[in-house]
Amino acid sequence: MSDKSSIAAAPPLRYITVADAILEQLRLWGGQRIYGVVGDAIFGLMDAIAKQEAISFIAVKHESVAALMASAEAKLTGRLGVCAAQMGPGLANLMNGLGDAFLDKAPVLAITGQAPLNKIGTSCKQFINQQQMVQAVSSYSELIVHPDTIYESLVQAMQTSVSSKTVSHLSIPMDVFALTTTLKPIMMQPAAVSTVDPSMIRHSLKLMKSARRPILLVGGKARAHTAAIQTVAEQWGCGIVLSYGASGTVPDSHPHMLHGIGEGGNPNVAGLFKQADVVLAIETTWWPEGLVPHQAQVVHIASDPVSLGVSMRMAAGLTGDITEILFNLMEELEPFVPDPDWIRQIKECKQTWYVQNDTERNQATSPLHPASIIKAVEQHIAEDAVIALDEGDSTLWFLRNFRAISQRVLLSERWRTMGAGLPAAIAAKLSSPDKQVICISGDGGIGMVMADLLTAVKYRLPVVVIVFNNGTLQMERDKMLMKGLQPEGTELTNPDFAKVAEACGWNACQIETVAQLETALQQSLSGSKPVLLDVRTANIPHPDFKS
Structure with a gap:
């Protein structure tokens, strides 16, 4: 008879849910947070996030903002940015931020729920072929239909995003999150070192x-x-x-x-x-x-x-x-x-440009000249500050007039979406909490994402937002005039931005002079609460768009 005691017992199988496997694999590859909006198709993922502490969920007000935040984090850190959303309309709303990451070559992974396995391809509410939907703004997109594929597919998605600086996407049916696998996570392989010819x-x-x-x-x-x-x-x-x-x-x-x-x-x-x-x-x-x-x-x-x-x-x-x-x-x-x-x-x-530019920057008018706003910001922020630019007229005034030392600029370089500034600032403060973070936005851009003023308060992020408030989509107005067209739809109906921000829990004030702006910047950049400065800005055509 054989000695049964000499036969080693096989180790028990480890069963792990797909939702837990996703978090385990992300954590192994250095993931820290997921930006998103909760929906019933990702309840399983949300439950798994709630039961661990290594990866945070940053709950925002709109999926577009979530994807813009993931893109901004990827641009700033070089690491994979991750966002998650509901099936159907959730993914549709992510598309704007995914487009930003795709064109600006930022490594981003989007995880979306999908209809249950037995409802895929039916008239189930919110069902759509998400692989087809995301094709234009991603380099990899797969539907997960079996728990044993989660590690391989997730690593393929992450590897594609990181190595090719692009967007990847996974659709996961809502019932798959709870299914279990006995497979193990995959270690990150060192990147291949290319040699110079x-x-x-x-x-x-x-x-x-x-x-x-x-x-x-x-x-x-x-x-x-x-x-x-x-x-x-x-x-x-x-x-x-x-x-x-x-x-x-x-x-x-x-x-x-x-x-x-x-x-x-x-x-x-x-x-x-x-x-x-x-x-x-x-x-x-x-x-x-x-x-x-x-x-x-x-x-x-x-x-x-x-x-x-x-x-x-x-x-x-x-x-x-x-x-x-x-x-x-x-x-x-x-x-x-x-x-x-x-x-x-x-x-x-x-030297010629410095002399010309000094004249432009040193105008003490009220409402403020856009160039004088940029000069005041330049003179009061730290050398290593992160500056999140929205898209629009304020961006061009910044690029024209800001004399940088080593500050880091985040912007929507090729996608050029309005509303990118505030999400980028929030993501930057989460990623670099020890640095000053300033957002420069037009009134049109901030108007698109005002709901996420609450997100900065929720996560106690002391960013400073400077709003160029001139009541107009200035760039669009000036471009139309330059082309000999009659501007239509460029006049804005704005709220009192300072009061809106205060209602959301921010410190805020209206600015009408350069002296007020300089004082406000001195007080705001070292504070512990988010600050919004509503700067009354002159309707001055940017020199690139003069008729």
Whole structure:
């Protein structure tokens, strides 16, 4: 007879629900929070969230805001942003924020409920083919129909989002959340390290060494390489031009910094940029037609190979570790003697704009000139503050007039949705609670998301919101006038924003002078409650849209 005591007992199987498996896998990959709105199709997920503490649920007032928050967190941190919503209309409302993440290449995962398994494909209320619905703004979308597929499908979704900087989506039938699996979570695999092609480095250096009128075009995602970018600029003797929304990537005080090109940029840059014979474009696809050189040789550097050659015709493309690439270029660029006449033109372009811009920024009018509002903000915020921009006229005034040090700017760069500012500010404060967070919004943008003033109060987030209040969708009005059209639908019916904010639990006040704004900023930026400053703003057409 065999000795039964010598036979090891098999370990008992571990049964875990799909809802718990989702949270376990997210936690293993560094997930911290899920933004969303509760609906009956995700009750199972909500119950699982309530029974643990590692992953928080941030309950917002509208699903669009949830997805915009997930997108903003992903942009700010580089980590996966996660949002969740009800089936059907919940997903439909997420689409705006998912579009923002998709076009701005932010890694976001959306989890939505779905009809029960036995109702899929029927006339069940709110049922729709969600994979078809989300196709335009996602790179991966799957329907989960068996509990044993949850880990593999979830990891595939997360891996797709993180590696390709895109949106992924999972539809989970409401009854599947409670089903169990005996499988285990999947460990995160280290990202593959791409190597830089030495032959392409040599080709790029050949182009750079041939330059007499070089320009550096820098995107916001290059901010981690600021020191190397400044060294390249000085060694190569080039001007530094920022792509749309890249404020703070390189300090405005750098002698080669020429500010932005295109909307909201330095209006004098285009004339200089068009003369460039070689352009080194780093982490950007911004190439505004009519403002860029036609014959320049473009060396495009991007961490994501999918971005190479997007929007611009490149002569050389380099992908991989940006720091390594810039180090290789700097090491081999010497000796290089910049053209002194080109250096002179760069400095003249910078100085000319500074003089013009000072006149614009120093107007003490009431209602306030938009540029004077931006100057006051610039002079009172911390060097490492996060600035969330809404879409609209206020954004262009910011990009034109803000002289950044190293502040981080969040905006809807390509999707350009109004209402993005407040959600981004809330997500930024949750992600970086030790930093000042300021939202700059027009009255049209804040009007779209006012319900989520309550979200900032609920989670005790001391953000500062500055509302450019001029009673008009100013950009749309000015664009229509510029085209010789009669503006219609641009006049706004606004509430008393300060009273609305106070009713939601914010500190708030109306601002009518620069002195009042400066005092309010001094008091607000170190407070413990969210603050809204309703700034009476003059109806001044942005210079880019003058008739």
